Amino acid sequence: GAVVSQHPSWVICKSGTSVKIECRSLDFQATTMFWYRQFPKQSLMLMATSNEGSKATYEQGVEKDKFLINHASLTLSTLTVTSAHPEDSSFYICSALGTSGRKTQYFGPGTRLLVL
Amino acid sequence: GENVEQHPSTLSVQEGDSAVIKCTYSDSASNYFPWYKQELGKRPQLIIDIRSNVGEKKDQRIAVTLNKTAKHFSLHITETQPEDSAVYFCAASTFQGAQKLVFGQGTRLTINP
Numbered sequence: 001g002a003v004v005s006q007h008p009s010w011v012i013c014k015s016g017t018s019v020k021i022e023c024r025s026l027d028f029q030a031t032t033m034f035w036y037r038q039f040p041k042q043s044l045m046l047m048a049t050s051n052e053g054s055k056a057t058y059e060q061g062v063e064k065d066k067f068l069i070n071h072a073s074l075t076l077s078t079l080t081v082t083s084a085h086p087e088d089s090s091f092y093i094c095s096a097l098g099t100s101g102r103k104t105q106y107f108g109p110g111t112r113l114l115v116l
Numbered sequence: 117g118e119n120v121e122q123h124p125s126t127l128s129v130q131e132g133d134s135a136v137i138k139c140t141y142s143d144s145a146s147n148y149f150p151w152y153k154q155e156l157g158k159r160p161q162l163i164i165d166i167r168s169n170v171g172e173k174k175d176q177r178i179a180v181t182l183n184k185t186a187k188h189f190s191l192h193i194t195e196t197q198p199e200d201s202a203v204y205f206c207a208a209s210t211f212q213g214a215q216k217l218v219f220g221q222g223t224r225l226t227i228n229p
Contacts, residue, residue, distance in 0.1 A: 032215065034216070034217070042221075042222075043205060043219045043220065043221050043222050044160065044205065044217075044219045045219075046216055046217070046218070049216060091157075093159060093160070095217075097215060103148065103209075103215060104150070104162060104165070105150075105162075105217055106162075107152075107159040107160050107161070108159060109158065109159045110157075110158070110159055112157075
């Protein structure tokens with residue numbers, strides 16, 4: 001149980017294009033999902049908290065107009081990187097908050113984005 | 117906000133020996149401390165976690181200790197095996213509010229055969 005998927009796993013795009021990444025909780029409902037960015041050999045940095053049916057909460061320094069987050073259902077959150085540039089190349093990982101009392105975060109497999 | 121410091125950044129031990137990774141946190145309101153293992157290019161996987169009402173928790177070869185007064189917690193791996201080689205992250209969070217995880221910088225653990 002508690003499986004989170006992400007799609008796509010790999011994406012290469014040209015500078016200036018937009019890329020959408022999907023995060024799904026497969027066997028549980030997640031009212032809260034989180035989006036992280038991880039650069040090579042670095043830690044996970046929280047970008048935003050995504051709550052079903054409401055606006056996402058962005059961390060300081062993260063541009064909300066560039067990283068659009070939508071959490072339209074209890075099993076799906078999407079991150080759209082708009083007008084991507086080479087410096088946006090990174091490993092993007094989502095997590096979904098479990099609904100049990102334990103409140104464990106279950107991570108997706110990540111999406112590697114390369115912007116040329 | 118919360119700040120989590122993790123040491124060491126790299127750790128190399130002989131197979132069969134023990135490994136210890138330490139973290140400190142700044143926010144006394146944090147009450148949930150998970151540890152994640154991440155292999156190259158893969159998702160972080162929860163290996164053990166502890167709540168602030170417990171001082172120690174053990175699961176086979178892995179144990180975590182928590183000192184709330186000093187605001188630090190540690191991961192202990194005994195009888196290390198080559199498959200324990202990975203990057204380990206500590207994190208801190210609360211059960212209330214946003215429940216965001218703040219991660220430490222990570223420790224690259226290498227087990228030498």
